[in-house]
Amino acid sequence: MSALTMPTRSEPEANLRPVPWRNMAWVTWRQHRLTLAGVLALFGAAAMYLLISGLPMHHAYATVAACRPITSGICRQVAVNFLGNYAPGVGYVVGLLHVIPALIGAFAGAPVLAREFETGTFRYTWTQGFGRARWTIAKLTLLAVAVTAAAAAFSVLFTWYYQPLIGAGDDNGPLSPAIFDLRGIAVVAWTLAAFAIGVLAGTLIRRVIPAMFATIAVWAGLAFATGAYLRAHYLAPLLTTNPNVRSPAWVISQWWTRGGKPVTLDTINKTLGAVDVRAITLGVFQPGPATPANFGDPVRYLIAHGYLQLTRYQPTSRYWPFQGIESGWLFALSVLLLGTTVWLVSRRAT
Amino acid sequence: MSVIETRCVGKCYGSTWAVRECTLAIPDGHVAALVGPNGAGKTTLLNLAVGLAAPTAGTVTVLGGKPAGSPAALDGIAFVAQDTPLYENLSVTDMLHLTRNLNRRFDQGYAEARLGELGIPFERKTGELSGGQQAQLALTLALARRPRLLVLDEPMAMLDPLARHDFMATVMAAVADDGVSVVLSSHVLAELERVADYLILLSRGRVQVAGEVDELLARHRVLTGPAAEASRYDERLNVVFTQSGGAQAHLLTRMNGSTDPVPPGWQAHPVGLEELTLAYLREPDASALPGPTRAGDTEPSEVTR
Numbered sequence: 001m002s003a004l005t006m007p008t009r010s011e012p013e014a015n016l017r018p019v020p021w022r023n024m025a026w027v028t029w030r031q032h033r034l035t036l037a038g039v040l041a042l043f044g045a046a047a048m049y050l051l052i053s054g055l056p057m058h059h060a061y062a063t064v065a066a067c068r069p070i071t072s073g074i075c076r077q078v079a080v081n082f083l084g085n086y087a088p089g090v091g092y093v094v095g096l097l098h099v100i101p102a103l104i105g106a107f108a109g110a111p112v113l114a115r116e117f118e119t120g121t122f123r124y125t126w127t128q129g130f131g132r133a134r135w136t137i138a139k140l141t142l143l144a145v146a147v148t149a150a151a152a153a154f155s156v157l158f159t160w161y162y163q164p165l166i167g168a169g170d171d172n173g174p175l176s177p178a179i180f181d182l183r184g185i186a187v188v189a190w191t192l193a194a195f196a197i198g199v200l201a202g203t204l205i206r207r208v209i210p211a212m213f214a215t216i217a218v219w220a221g222l223a224f225a226t227g228a229y230l231r232a233h234y235l236a237p238l239l240t241t242n243p244n245v246r247s248p249a250w251v252i253s254q255w256w257t258r259g260g261k262p263v264t265l266d267t268i269n270k271t272l273g274a275v276d277v278r279a280i281t282l283g284v285f286q287p288g289p290a291t292p293a294n295f296g297d298p299v300r301y302l303i304a305h306g307y308l309q310l311t312r313y314q315p316t317s318r319y320w321p322f323q324g325i326e327s328g329w330l331f332a333l334s335v336l337l338l339g340t341t342v343w344l345v346s347r348r349a350t
Numbered sequence: 351m352s353v354i355e356t357r358c359v360g361k362c363y364g365s366t367w368a369v370r371e372c373t374l375a376i377p378d379g380h381v382a383a384l385v386g387p388n389g390a391g392k393t394t395l396l397n398l399a400v401g402l403a404a405p406t407a408g409t410v411t412v413l414g415g416k417p418a419g420s421p422a423a424l425d426g427i428a429f430v431a432q433d434t435p436l437y438e439n440l441s442v443t444d445m446l447h448l449t450r451n452l453n454r455r456f457d458q459g460y461a462e463a464r465l466g467e468l469g470i471p472f473e474r475k476t477g478e479l480s481g482g483q484q485a486q487l488a489l490t491l492a493l494a495r496r497p498r499l500l501v502l503d504e505p506m507a508m509l510d511p512l513a514r515h516d517f518m519a520t521v522m523a524a525v526a527d528d529g530v531s532v533v534l535s536s537h538v539l540a541e542l543e544r545v546a547d548y549l550i551l552l553s554r555g556r557v558q559v560a561g562e563v564d565e566l567l568a569r570h571r572v573l574t575g576p577a578a579e580a581s582r583y584d585e586r587l588n589v590v591f592t593q594s595g596g597a598q599a600h601l602l603t604r605m606n607g608s609t610d611p612v613p614p615g616w617q618a619h620p621v622g623l624e625e626l627t628l629a630y631l632r633e634p635d636a637s638a639l640p641g642p643t644r645a646g647d648t649e650p651s652e653v654t655r
Contacts, residue, residue, distance in 0.1 A: 123431035128452035
């Protein structure tokens with residue numbers, strides 16, 4: 001057939017050993033060290049802030065925690081003062097911290113494969129002896145572990161940071177949407193999910209910038225839907241006529257009935273008109289000039305007049321079950337998304 | 351052994367067939383040139399061979415029957431894609447290290463010596479190298495894997511003539527030293543003439559010509575004679591392509607045997623690879639295929655018009 005002959009290879013073809021997995025450690029590190037440094041910087045900056053502002057807050061909280069007896073009026077006042085000093089500022093920070101998983105997804109997740117496609121380097125990498133499915137599995141696993149570890153460290157710090165506000169009886173209990181997904185395992189699961197969303201978006205869109213925006217959009221939609229609708233139904237909410245259900249329990253809805261039938265704001269206002277109190281919502285009351293000085297709690301007044309306040313809520317004791325449920329489905333989703341990515345990569349390249 | 355063998359392979363993107371009913375066997379030990387007009391399916395065929403694309407229909411095997419893209423296939427094939435994609439933010443040293451980590455074999459000594467000879471600075475980022483240096487680096491990385499088959503997709507498209515020469519010199523040195531088989535697609539016909547000893551001509555996603563260059567050249571000739579008589583031989587002589595300039599006509603004909611007679615008043619000339627290729631490119635309906643790639647055909651198929 002030809003004059004040239006191939007040199008015979010001593011290696012038997014049958015036991016062709018694959019390139020060791022550990023080789024991908026250097027490859028991943030070298031190619032993503034900037035990204036990993038960025039992730040570290042992002043979490044590091046957040047951690048620095050939490051430490052710097054958290055230490056004085058913990059110092060101030062020592063007074064609240066040391067106050068005895070806890071139920072006394074003076075102790076209540078100390079706690080209220082503490083919350084007045086710290087809760088508003090913390091509220092803004094907490095709002096900002098919510099974007100961290102989205103940033104991880106957009107900056108660490110989306111470019112992993114999108115950049116390979118955009119620059120054409122997948123043609124180089126996926127034709128090396130390592131094999132493209134193994135390359136994808138190794139790279140995604142290493143990056144996912146790194147991102148998860150960073151998020152876990154952040155979670156520990158944030159849980160510590162926020163504890164005084166919960167201890168002092170802040171309006172945001174541990175289950176409240178404002179902080180639930182920033183504490184415990186949930187923040188780790190959300191970060192991993194954002195990373196997985198980014199990776200898959202990058203694989204499907206194949207361009208870095210559009211994939212980043214898609215990642216943020218999908219993550220935001222998912223986070224909003226979960227906080228606003230899904231989480232309240234992980235376990236059937238409890239229903240009570242006890243008017244004293246409030247933070248730290250998570251009150252989902254509250255309404256009034258009379259004679260077993262729900263009543264409207266107008267009906268309540270008719271009753272409250274006698275003491276010149278106006279109900280702005282079913283839970284917020286505005287006394288008028290003619291309100292007697294010794295008029296106590298409008299809720300008690302309404303109950304005394306035959307109304308019943310019903311509250312649907314999730315008790316604080318469900319914090320860990322809820323953490324488990326939320327991180328459970330998020331971890332499952334992440335594995336599904338990353339698995340889909342590996343499948344897509346091994347199935348089609350061009 | 352065939353380095354690349356396809357059977358009735360089709361690949362379609364959306365509703366467009368890039369390669370269709372493509373049956374081909376490229377024997378090993380050759381520098382095989384894959385030639386064809388733009389959109390003929392050259393890149394698709396090479397992507398199928400290196401496992402970057404999966405065929406829509408048919409099968410592709412490499413290195414004597416290994417499924418394309420399988421670990422054993424990837425181990426033995428080095429691919430340099432069009433525009434030689436490299437990680438632009440990595441230094442040359444990092445690219446060597448990267449490639450070593452991604453393969454079972456990597457001849458670091460060869461790579462370093464080769465890059466040293468070429469004067470490519472090791473600490474420079476690949477994105478800052480010239481086009482010729484990038485191509486040489488990509489080629490060196492591929493050859494340092496000690497492949498049995500080197501697949502090059504339009505390796506010289508971006509290079510100036512000197513860089514082309516140097517690039518092909520590296521390829522030919524590897525062929526001479528290691529006996530590596532090469533399949534390259536190219537537009538640069540003049541370069542191929544010097545290096546290729548096997549030719550595959552693709553047209554509209556199908557194989558039009560395939561065979562060893564020497565054999566193809568021996569079986570074709572150009573007949574020069576009066577233009578007025580040209581049409582008379584169309585039927586009898588397997589004319590691939592007719593070029594008439596004034597009173598003279600040049601017929602590229604395919605011979606059935608080495609003793610085909612030359613018509614009286616006509617002169618026969620041997621044909622060059624470039625001339626042969628151009629003739630077939632201009633006549634996409636003509637084909638010249640060797641027997642073994644077509645089931646049931648023991649004789650070379652007739653040239654059809």
